[in-house]
Amino acid sequence: MRSWRREFFGSIAEIVAAAQWVDQIASEQKLAPHRTYALRVCVEELLINILHHGGATSPKIDLTLALIPGRIELLIEDDGKPFDVSASTPRPVNQPLERTKPGGLGIQLIHSFADRLSYARIGEKNRVVAEFLLPELVRPGLEPS
Amino acid sequence: MKIDVVDEQNGITKLVLTGSMDINGALEVDPQFSEISKTKNKVIVDLKDVDFLASLGMRTLVSSAKSLMEKGGKLVLINPQAGVEKAIKSAMIDTIIPIASDLNAAIALFR
Secondary structure (H helix, E strand, O other): OEEEEEEEEOOOHHHHHHHHHHHHHHHOOOOHEEEEEHHHHHHHHHHHHHHHHOOOOOOEEEEEEEEEEEEEEEEEEEEOOOOOOOOOOOOOOOOOOOHOOOOOHHHHHHHHHEEEEEEEEEEEEEEEEEEEOOOOOOOOOOOOO | OEEEEOOOOHHHEEEEEEEEOOOHHHHHHHHHHHHHHHHOOOOEEEEEEEEEEOOHHHHHHHHHHHHHHOOOOOOEEEOHHHHHHHHHHHHHHHHHHOEEOOHHHHOOOOO
């Protein structure tokens, strides 16, 4: 298993930095493009949620990315208000264009791109784990595109 | 993120986007989309060189499609890369904004 950990704070610049950090690790570890895309979507959407709904002006966010045989684990801890993203209802577009309100698709994307999501409130922190399953016979770093 | 505006036949405008429509990219192009939606009617968005699209970029596309529709216009998407297409389809954006297979098919949707 290999893992990387870094601390971010809730701001647009930090969300961009977090996405770039994950992108760089994915590139170094030669993850397939679709896996990198899935990681990036989940990092961006989970951090946007924390920034917009976490309640803190500058939430502290710990990001850990772990490559484990059979899966990639993205662990995000923040000190914002309790929010269980794994239990929130994904809402894709389900109305004609004239009745569709722009926005609000982040939860849908997280649920679509992560293979598993789990949540726990530990002390004063939210802990979200997004998992991305790898084919059984493929080890991280040797994944076909 | 870059937008090139190309005038096509019959008053159709093609917007060629280049870059990532992530949080930064979406915030960058949103005002330009608003402006274009006010001044144009038939808009094709070429996503060939867009390597990433997430919820904020989708909000921009939906807002623009709604503005165009309200004045009788339309927004059509073409050439999404695999990841972008998966994101669009998983949010079911393709049920309200058509994805055409190429430019000619997109132009045909305005007839």
